[in-house]
Amino acid sequence: MTGKRIGIYPGTFDPVTYGHVDIIRRAAKLVDKLIVAVSVNAGKGPLFTVEERAALLKGEIADTKNGLSNSIEVVSFDSLLMHFAEQMKAGVIIRGLRAVSDFEYEFQMTGMNARLNPEIETVFLMAAERSQFISSRFVKEIHKLGGDVSQFVSPRVVEALKRK
Numbered sequence: 001m002t003g004k005r006i007g008i009y010p011g012t013f014d015p016v017t018y019g020h021v022d023i024i025r026r027a028a029k030l031v032d033k034l035i036v037a038v039s040v041n042a043g044k045g046p047l048f049t050v051e052e053r054a055a056l057l058k059g060e061i062a063d064t065k066n067g068l069s070n071s072i073e074v075v076s077f078d079s080l081l082m083h084f085a086e087q088m089k090a091g092v093i094i095r096g097l098r099a100v101s102d103f104e105y106e107f108q109m110t111g112m113n114a115r116l117n118p119e120i121e122t123v124f125l126m127a128a129e130r131s132q133f134i135s136s137r138f139v140k141e142i143h144k145l146g147g148d149v150s151q152f153v154s155p156r157v158v159e160a161l162k163r164k
Helices: 018-028 050-062 081-087 100-116 136-144 155-163
Strands: 006-011 033-039 072-077 092-097 121-126
Touching: 006 018, 006 081, 018 033, 018 050, 018 092, 018 121, 033 050, 033 081, 050 072, 050 155, 081 100, 092 100, 100 121, 136 155
Parallel strands: 006 033, 006 092, 033 072, 092 121
Antiparallel strands: none
16 A cells, blocks of 8 residues: 555444543554544434544544644544445454453454445554453443533533533
């Protein structure tokens, strides 16, 4: 592959957590341009609209304390991931793994994606130890039940959750 190495980090990001931000920071070091791809994924019944999720991600990326580069773009998509990757001319899909249970699903998905387009590699990044247990689903559940989620998400996301 010549030219810029473009990577895609896809997800629902409902909402974006410190775990996601950690993967974004590390993934950005591996490629020349990182596209954080927000899946519309209406089937999951997201709390936030795709526009709200993209805006929260853009805020996290723009936040200088996160140390993220300007070679990151946030884009939403509502298609097969491999079609989107081809459209974006990406050569790498980046996925975060928290636990062995994630691996089972991701292993199957990677195999299917490789059959659809063997030119696009999938790279797995292990979640940092401090964020291995964080999931958007748990953040929403804890918040809904009145718990403090400020150690898992930024103040921006806490405020967005309060508005919901």
